[in-house]
Amino acid sequence: MRFGFDNPLPDSVDADAVVVGAGPGGAAVSRILTGGGLRVVMLEEGPPRSRFRPSFAHTAKYHMQEGASMLVQGSVPFPVMAGRGVGGGSLVNSAICFRTPENVLESWAESLDDDRYLAQNLAPIYDEIEARIGVAPVSEATAGENNMVIARGAQKLGLEGGLVRRNAPGCIGCGICNYGCPVGGKGSVDQNLILDAEDAGLRLQADCRAEALLVDGRRAVGVVGRLHHPDTKAPGAVVRVRAKLVVLAAGAIGTPRLLWQDGIARDLGPVGEQLLLHPGSGILGVCDHEVHMWKGVTQGAYVWDPQLPEALPHTITAPPEALVIQSGRVGLEAKQVMREVNHLCGLGMMVSDRGVGSVRASRSGRAKLRYEWVPEDVDVLKQGLVLSARVLLAGGAREVFVTAFGAGRHRSAEGVAAELDDLPLHAFQLYSAHPMSTCPMGLDPETSVLNPAGRAHRMDGLYIADAGVFPSSLGVNPQLTTMALATLIGRGILQERG
Numbered sequence: 001m002r003f004g005f006d007n008p009l010p011d012s013v014d015a016d017a018v019v020v021g022a023g024p025g026g027a028a029v030s031r032i033l034t035g036g037g038l039r040v041v042m043l044e045e046g047p048p049r050s051r052f053r054p055s056f057a058h059t060a061k062y063h064m065q066e067g068a069s070m071l072v073q074g075s076v077p078f079p080v081m082a083g084r085g086v087g088g089g090s091l092v093n094s095a096i097c098f099r100t101p102e103n104v105l106e107s108w109a110e111s112l113d114d115d116r117y118l119a120q121n122l123a124p125i126y127d128e129i130e131a132r133i134g135v136a137p138v139s140e141a142t143a144g145e146n147n148m149v150i151a152r153g154a155q156k157l158g159l160e161g162g163l164v165r166r167n168a169p170g171c172i173g174c175g176i177c178n179y180g181c182p183v184g185g186k187g188s189v190d191q192n193l194i195l196d197a198e199d200a201g202l203r204l205q206a207d208c209r210a211e212a213l214l215v216d217g218r219r220a221v222g223v224v225g226r227l228h229h230p231d232t233k234a235p236g237a238v239v240r241v242r243a244k245l246v247v248l249a250a251g252a253i254g255t256p257r258l259l260w261q262d263g264i265a266r267d268l269g270p271v272g273e274q275l276l277l278h279p280g281s282g283i284l285g286v287c288d289h290e291v292h293m294w295k296g297v298t299q300g301a302y303v304w305d306p307q308l309p310e311a312l313p314h315t316i317t318a319p320p321e322a323l324v325i326q327s328g329r330v331g332l333e334a335k336q337v338m339r340e341v342n343h344l345c346g347l348g349m350m351v352s353d354r355g356v357g358s359v360r361a362s363r364s365g366r367a368k369l370r371y372e373w374v375p376e377d378v379d380v381l382k383q384g385l386v387l388s389a390r391v392l393l394a395g396g397a398r399e400v401f402v403t404a405f406g407a408g409r410h411r412s413a414e415g416v417a418a419e420l421d422d423l424p425l426h427a428f429q430l431y432s433a434h435p436m437s438t439c440p441m442g443l444d445p446e447t448s449v450l451n452p453a454g455r456a457h458r459m460d461g462l463y464i465a466d467a468g469v470f471p472s473s474l475g476v477n478p479q480l481t482t483m484a485l486a487t488l489i490g491r492g493i494l495q496e497r498g
């Protein structure tokens with residue numbers, strides 16, 4: 001059952017488990033817990049259903065955490081996006097689905113001393129989730145020319161890559177995934193995992209922001225949330241959920257933000273101390289033929305080069321009105337971009353990062369984010385943009401330009417490389433949509449918040465099951481890994497209860 005601001009749960013509720021956050025992590029863990037017969041209540045800050053409208057302002061207000069205004073401070077400021085609502089990030093993401101790379105899982109299994117994290121042991125969980133959320137390769141019929149330029153470029157260069165796998169079984173290739181899906185074609189978790197959990201008895205209170213944990217001695221025993229009007233954000237009644245199990249899945253920013261706001265973060269170890277972001281920037285290509293980069297699957301192609309394993313270039317797109325801003329051009333150069341807008345194609349370059357940031361909360365409950373780049377990551381960013389230039393040029397672009405202030409146009413990847421050598425980090429248009437690892441699993445309570453089962457080292461009854469639990473940077477888009485680990489954590493909880 002689903003509850004909202006106008007039809008809330010009673011102000012005091014008992015359950016076996018309370019889950020905070022209805023994104024991929026919260027959805028996956030709730031599905032397992034309800035399937036195991038537990039009475040589960042979920043609290044979600046955002047609205048109960050997707051309020052799709054093809055407008056950035058509207059999406060920012062209803063479906064992006066903190067109104068899409070989260071900014072990291074540190075080496076150089078840049079925005080970080082995270083989704084909001086029943087479905088969390090999966091409502092507004094591009095539906096790209098990668099399994100966790102095997103080498104990453106090997107290092108996790110070793111550092112956690114737990115074979116459940118090996119690829120062969122996680123494979124059945126991936127199979128099950130992928131089948132349920134409808135993961136399949138992008139078809140050439142819906143891909144659109146922007147993605148096909150990249151797929152052709154990767155093929156010509158003999159690189160791994162091409163069209164990606166996505167959870168979008170009903171996709172018609174309208175190209176606006178980051179606003180939500182106008183036709184319900186995306187397999188966001190509100191369309192599948194949440195429905196399974198509701199069928200098994202989940203009570204989901206939306207429009208309700210968790211504000212504090214209920215704690216008895218060293219044990220978490222519930223969560224206090226407050227309703228907020230979905231349109232005005234005016235505060236409403238309090239909902240108090242008492243439960244033996246508390247599972248936080250408010251996302252890699254939302255979970256540490258809640259724990260710091262509540263004041264118990266310090267008691268739990270290094271909460272919010274290892275913010276990783278997969279930061280990135282972009283490069284645009286200009287083709288002689290028309291591309292219409294906003295037509296076709298939003299982000300449907302990728303490239304991977306074993307010589308540069310920490311780099312993952314994949315499609316970027318934007319509607320025509322946003323392209324000029326994204327291009328980083330002003331004045332006459334912006335006018336030129338407008339003239340060429342039908343001919344542009346693009347790659348975003350994502351770094352599997354080693355730089356480290358942190359999450360804290362301000363008094364008003366907003367996230368305070370810091371992030372420091374390390375020189376190795378800046379090198380990967382630049383080399384990855386050169387690789388991206390090669391791919392776009394091989395795929396059909398006549399010339400390319402990096403989305404950085406002062407960057408020029410080039411007809412060769414060597415030209416891009418020479419220019420990037422001298423370009424400072426603050427010239428790049430940087431962004432992140434993949435916060436992770438802020439409450440990592442590990443064996444040592446000094447350097448990790450959770451044990452390998454996702455349970456807090458220093459508080460009984462408290463689990464975390466979102467993208468914050470990754471022990472290290474992932475290197476691929478995180479939603480599938482988040483669902484897989486949350487499923488594993490949910491199963492572990494059921495086993496521990498016998």
Ligand SMILES: Cc1cc2nc3c(=O)[nH]c(=O)nc-3n(C[C@H](O)[C@H](O)[C@H](O)COP(=O)(O)OP(=O)(O)OC[C@H]3O[C@@H](n4cnc5c(N)ncnc54)[C@H](O)[C@@H]3O)c2cc1C
Pocket residue numbers: 020021022023024025026043044045046065081082083084085086087088089090092093094095096097098178208209210211249250251252254255258299433434435465466467468476477478479480482
């Ligand atoms: C624009 C965009 C594009 C992306 N594209 C892809 C992609 O193509 N493929 C991919 O794999 N990944 C993609 N990602 C990343 C992916 O969506 C996230 O990694 C994933 O959603 C993380 O899941 P989560 O459950 O950890 O957190 P979230 O999805 O962030 O869910 C957390 C939920 O908790 C809620 N919440 C937060 N605080 C509170 C609180 N105090 N009380 C109650 N509720 C709270 C939030 O509203 C949110 O709904 C993208 C992300 C964005 C923003």
Ligand code: SF4
Pocket residue numbers: 095168170171172173174175176177178180181182183184185186296297298
């Ligand atoms: S491209 Fe359009 S139809 Fe396809 S999943 Fe994204 S929003 Fe939905």
